[in-house]
Amino acid sequence: MISQIYEDVSDYREAGADQGGERVEQLVEIYKSIDYDRSHNDLPRSQETGARNKPPASRAFLAALALLCLLLLVVIIVGFYQLSITNEKLHTLISNLTNQNLIRTPPCAEGWSLFQQHCYYKSTEGKNWTASREECSRRKADLVIISSKEEQKFVRKLNGAGDSWIGLQRPRGKKTSQKDSWRWVDESHLMLTFWRVDEDINSKIKRLVHINSNGTWTPSEDGPKQWICEGVQEANM
Structure with missing residues (x-):
């Protein structure tokens, strides 16, 4: 668009000195008007693109909820793992005590x-x-x-x-x-x-x-x- 305007300016200059000054001023004003419109129209587009890229509040909430569920699942898995280890150690301890005759169930019948x-x-x-x-x-x-x-x-x-x-x-x-x-x-x-x-x-x-x-x-x-x-x-x- 700008190159076309400059070509027009050149044509006007060659047409004659009488009309050249007036036509050049008109073309310059048109050029400024076009550039202003373009710069003005480009700004909302970039803002609109940014708005589209920005996640809505509902997406942020769902992401936080998913993260919370994941953390809760990890806590449950770790808890069950520790509980299983504790039960295994307790079972081993009871077995060892029983083998050493330290625990008897029952030791003797009632009255003995x-x-x-x-x-x-x-x-x-x-x-x-x-x-x-x-x-x-x-x-x-x-x-x-x-x-x-x-x-x-x-x-x-x-x-x-x-x-x-x-x-x-x-x-x-x-x-x-x-x-x-x-x-x-x-x-x-x-x-x-x-x-x-x-x-x-x-x-x-x-x-x-x-x-x-x-x-x-x-x-x-x-x-x-x-x-x-x-x-x-x-x-x-």
Whole structure:
């Protein structure tokens, strides 16, 4: 457009000096008017383009909402991961404690007491030695066998004030003079003794043993007494 105007200006100049000055001024005014219109019309177009490029408020809100949902999903995944690790560690700890016999569920049946992986029961009624042993057998146990000082101390405390049959006897046919004439109910020999002081353990008629209120052993004749049973924990008595 501008080049055309200059060509027109040149033509007018060649046409003559009389009319040249006036025509040149007219063409210059036209040129200025055209340039002004172009510059004025270009400004709204750039502003319109910027307006189109600018995201609306709804798009910004949706983008923020999507980001928030993503963050929430990450938090949930991390939380579940940490929870699974915690549960796994807890399961491992319980398994280790169980394997080490530190946790037992249940340790013994109701009414029984636990000592070194064995369960002990003291009766509240009295029976003779044979019937007492049968009661223990019915509970998947036997009359108590005391094989250590620690177990003796435990049984003494369990017995309390009273006389209770234990699993020690002199079987019939054994001579009283024999040092190993006493047997436990599992046929094992007597290794430790906790006889009452000055007790006569060679009596012919006193061949059954009970623990007395002082916690010492006393041979006696058969008759009604309480009894103490002993059984392994796994029996679930």
